[in-house]
Amino acid sequence: MLQRKGRGLIIVPAKHVMAEKLAKSTASAEPIMEQYKLLCNGAPLPTDNVEVAKSLLDDLIKQMKERHIAFDISDLPLTTSAEINIARQRLENILAQTDEIQYANDQCNQWKEIADYMSLLIKGGGKQVYDEDNAIEVPKDETPAYLEWTLWRAALAIDHIVNKPYEVRGFKLDADFMPVSAAGGGKGDLYCEFNDFTILTEVTMSTSSRQEAMEGEPVRRHVSDAVLKYEKPVYGMFIAVKIDTNTAETFRHGVWYAKGDMKQRLDIVPLTLEQFQKYFVAMFEGKQAKPEHLRDLILECETKRDVLNAPDWKQHINTVVTERAHEVRIGIKRTDVADAPMVPPGAMVKHVAFGIGQVVGLMASFPGCQTKTMEVPYLTGLPDEISMAADGKTLQHERFGEGTVYAYIIVFKKRIMPMVYPSAFTDNSLAVEAI
Numbered sequence: 001m002l003q004r005k006g007r008g009l010i011i012v013p014a015k016h017v018m019a020e021k022l023a024k025s026t027a028s029a030e031p032i033m034e035q036y037k038l039l040c041n042g043a044p045l046p047t048d049n050v051e052v053a054k055s056l057l058d059d060l061i062k063q064m065k066e067r068h069i070a071f072d073i074s075d076l077p078l079t080t081s082a083e084i085n086i087a088r089q090r091l092e093n094i095l096a097q098t099d100e101i102q103y104a105n106d107q108c109n110q111w112k113e114i115a116d117y118m119s120l121l122i123k124g125g126g127k128q129v130y131d132e133d134n135a136i137e138v139p140k141d142e143t144p145a146y147l148e149w150t151l152w153r154a155a156l157a158i159d160h161i162v163n164k165p166y167e168v169r170g171f172k173l174d175a176d177f178m179p180v181s182a183a184g185g186g187k188g189d190l191y192c193e194f195n196d197f198t199i200l201t202e203v204t205m206s207t208s209s210r211q212e213a214m215e216g217e218p219v220r221r222h223v224s225d226a227v228l229k230y231e232k233p234v235y236g237m238f239i240a241v242k243i244d245t246n247t248a249e250t251f252r253h254g255v256w257y258a259k260g261d262m263k264q265r266l267d268i269v270p271l272t273l274e275q276f277q278k279y280f281v282a283m284f285e286g287k288q289a290k291p292e293h294l295r296d297l298i299l300e301c302e303t304k305r306d307v308l309n310a311p312d313w314k315q316h317i318n319t320v321v322t323e324r325a326h327e328v329r330i331g332i333k334r335t336d337v338a339d340a341p342m343v344p345p346g347a348m349v350k351h352v353a354f355g356i357g358q359v360v361g362l363m364a365s366f367p368g369c370q371t372k373t374m375e376v377p378y379l380t381g382l383p384d385e386i387s388m389a390a391d392g393k394t395l396q397h398e399r400f401g402e403g404t405v406y407a408y409i410i411v412f413k414k415r416i417m418p419m420v421y422p423s424a425f426t427d428n429s430l431a432v433e434a435i
Helices: 013-023 032-041 050-066 081-105 107-122 140-158 210-229 245-253 273-285 291-302 310-330
Strands: 002-005 008-011 126-131 134-138 190-193 198-204 234-240 255-258 262-265 268-272 348-351 355-365 373-377 386-388 394-397 401-411 416-420 430-432
Touching (some): 008 013, 013 050, 050 081, 081 107, 107 134, 107 140, 107 273, 134 140, 140 273, 210 245, 210 255, 234 245, 234 273, 245 310, 273 291
Parallel strands (some): 234 268
Antiparallel strands (some): 190 198, 255 262, 355 373, 355 401, 394 401, 401 416
């Protein structure tokens, strides 16, 4: 019935007639015990009257026509007050969804305010005053809800989302589009579906060693469910004020067994809220706010997940965020990227002659091995007895010692063949694709 407006309250325009009807209700002459029994059984509302219900519906139809909002209630009977109220509730839902879509469309113009909310969340809550009439605030006891809401607004600001804004979020909003509570359990926090991929964002205000225990299993399960649901690549972003190293280690492996013991290798990158804020602001300052840039950030952060331990991977992610933020801000490609690209397990590649293929194995030379060379599976990761150094080429075998990758085995549409590393990946005939 009421919503916030600046520092006060206003009557929701769609419910103005209802407010008038309630305000005209007179005090009851019934004994207080009878009133109490009536309230316990359900007090009558003005909308219980057919004429009142009809006038409310007519007023709502008038508002929607004035705003040129399409609707259809021709399939609903309008005989009783209950039937009329059902029709009114349908129109109210359409009106609320239309308002949310308009709110979403304006978020690209509100990116500075969104970044300021991130700053307040990084500090654990607080208030920022712009002038005597404008201020933003994050109540300290409501930071989880505001973190989800702020990242939802950030996703809407980046734009190009295929699903509706109310389908992206799992939390509730009030009539002024402010967060009421955090999302419930059982599903991910934010599902942003784009034309060619989906990004599932999970957030938490937890910063202690309990972070991994609380988030490690649910986040991987939610991303796994999304992988099975969407017929396009799914990438996960885990955002917290601080990333615990044990959490990073869990997502570095990113392994999950779905139903039927189907092993999945999940793409989940842990980012601090400060890192995400840095990249978010850089995209808008460089007029490069595109979901593809966010996808590319995730992919580059993942390139060394298999060859670094958790602390080093966290540092690598921070370096990538800093470099890519600078790149999108000034609009100039980096020139110091290594000539030989990192090749992640199961990477999709594109060959000028053979088309799209997928890495399924690698060929390595081990001087300490009797056969000197060895084919190693590499679709979902290296075997436990083998590790890869940070250069993406040197291997360490528990039995045979140090070895070197000299080729990757790739499955193309009509053939399986080894491609020499690094030469085949640096002569412009073969490229690791972000598909």
